[in-house]
Amino acid sequence: MPTSVNVSKQLPLAMKTVRILTNPKGITWKKYCCSIDMGGTDWTRILARANFYYGNYDRPVNPPSFSLMFDANNWGDVETTLDEPVFYEAIYVVKAKSTHICVAQTEPGMSPFISALEVCRLSYTMEKQSTSDAPSIGTRTAYNEPPEVVMQKAITGNNLTFWLPGNTSRFGVYMYLYFSEVTSVSPAWERWSFLLYEDRLLMSRKPISPPYGSVLKVSQTDFLVANDTKFYLLATADSTLHPTLHAMEAYMLSKGTDRRD
Known part of the structure; x- marks a missing residue:
């Protein structure tokens, strides 16, 4: 029977309750599913995020592993840790009027659980892929010269x-974003510029205006983010075109080795 257990560690609200899914002894590969209604429509694109925090709620100090599934399709193998939240996310096209997100026991004695499940519907027009019409893209304008083949494609949206x-509540990162104008625009009537925000905090020192035929790199280094920190690219008031993004690199900062090693 599913049961809920509260955890005491300071965590995001979604991680404070564990939904435990137990199996009768000797039965393996039994699925527990959450049915999600798509509102009477099929071929719906969704973004799903499954959150897990073990926190040693049952005191055996044995973080379980189990499978995560969309309907009958394997999503991934969940590997929990003793004291750190983990999450898995995916964009999935629901081909029917409902979908099922499931966890399944794969090893005897390891009961699946879940802390929170987040699902949101995505519009097919929210973002789209664009291809550059530049005959070539010079990448030497960016310090580490991203591959030209990467810069030929971009996503764009309003x-x-x-x-x-x-997998930690707050962590330090270095983030690099790469931009290039995908089509030659007329300065007389078209303008392409946008700003980068971290949640509601403006991060761009000046508007980002991608160059045509070359690369602009925007760096954000040595700053702290959380699992729920969101970044936004928003058009400026005088921009006539939507924001675009070609590539991104992000590196998590490690704590280093113990000086005694």
């Missing part, structure tokens, strides 16, 4: 949102 996955 509100581009992304976040950095991590």
Whole structure:
């Protein structure tokens, strides 16, 4: 029977309750599913995020592992840790009027659980892929010269949102964003500029205006983010075109080795 257990560690609200899914002895590969209604429509695109925090709630100090599934499709193998939240996220196209997100026991004695499940519907027009019409893209304008083949594709939308996955509540990162104008625009009537925000905090020192045929790199270094920190690319008031993003690199800062080693 599913049961709920509260955890005491200072965590995001979604991680404070554990939904435990127990199996009768000797039965393996039994699934526990959450049915999600798509509101009477099929072929719906969703973003799903499954959150897990073990926290030694049952006191055996044995973080379980189990499978995560969409309907009958494998999503991934969940590997929990003793004292750190983990999450798995995916964009999934629901082909029917409902979908099921499931956890399944794969090893005897290891009961699946879940802390929180977040699902949101995505519009097919929210973002789209664009291809550069530049005959070539010079990448030497960016310090580490991203591959030209990467810069030939981009996503664009009226509100581009992304976040950095991590397994700790707060972590330091270095983040690099790469931009290039995908089409030659007429300065007389078209303008392409946008700003980068961290949640509601403006991060751009000046508007980002991608160059045509070359690369602009925007760096954000040595700053702290959380698992729920979101970044936004928003058009400026005088921009006539939507924001675009070609590539991103992000590096998590480690704590280093113990000086006694």
